[in-house]
Amino acid sequence: MTSAQARDIQRDAAQAALAEPGVAALQPTLADRLAAATAAIRPTERSTHLPAAVRVERLTATPGWRVEVRCMLHPGHRALDVARRVRERVRTTLTSNPTRQVDRIIVQVTVTATATRGRASA
Template sequence: MTSAAVHEIQAAAAQAALAHPQVAALQPTLADRLTAAAASLHAASRPPAAVRVHRPPTGTGWHVEVRCIVHRDRRILDTARQVRESVRAALTATGFVNAAESLTVTVTVTGVLGEGAGRPGESATASPPS
């Protein structure tokens, strides 16, 4: 697995997640905030930290984790499931993930925007069905 392949998968997954109308943003991390603060000094492009990509211990296939903040307009779990399917479809359609390889996409909602945005620490995760 090359670092270029991982960056391409991260970028495609981030783009697919952000294209969903219920996704407000990807979870910002300290690294993202520091990069934004230093952007005027260094214009390096790096993939969003809210999308993690790795190979499972078996060495075959991919595991993609997406952490996002969503709007409260609809059920959070439904949104997480739709984002998971959008990311899966985007990665297979772009050819970054071989159809013969396994692909696991996990979407974790880390924040909610809007009225009645839930209790602090409330989150939803959409993982593949068992």
Template sequence: MTTAGPAAFVGVAADAALAVPGVTGLPPRLARRLAAAAVPARTYPTSHHAPPEAGVRAERAADGSGWRVEVRCALAEGRRPLDVARDVHDRVRAALTSRLAAERVTVMVTVTRVAARDDRT
């Protein structure tokens, strides 16, 4: 059983999600966006560009039985969002399960937007 914390899995989950065709990015949650907006722009000139990990949240399940991972995805048009979301779910779950062989991993995927191919965020 692995005892690593959620930060160890966020990068793995982000890499797996971004490898899925049709995923253009992993936008951060609203709370993170608001926090970034509160920081003066001159302190962090690239604060409007969040790292991919900002769109992934990992936490222990309430009953301690495993991990819950939420992945927020922005998609490009051209593929059905349901198909892309399933692919993201499967890839993220496979990537994390290989690291957490003895623990249960629950993956939730939220599609935040479907953008034109040239409109990437």
């Protein structure tokens, strides 16, 4: 696995998850917060930070990828329904790219919180 492949998959998975209705944001981690703080200090530098809420790893037993997406929901959305739709959207996005050869892809979605008035509650 090249790091470029993993970054492309991570970026595409994050965009697909965020495009699903009901998803408020990807779960921020300490790395995300540090990247945002750095961007605020040095606004002229372009950030290439990808959200840590999307993890990508190459499967070792069989050819393919494992993608984990951690997201927060808007209020009023059922976690199970949104998680299923996110999983399907991410899988479809990653397998429909003709330049990417994907033998097998496993997508795991975890809903970590529900956003309420700009804040998240666990």
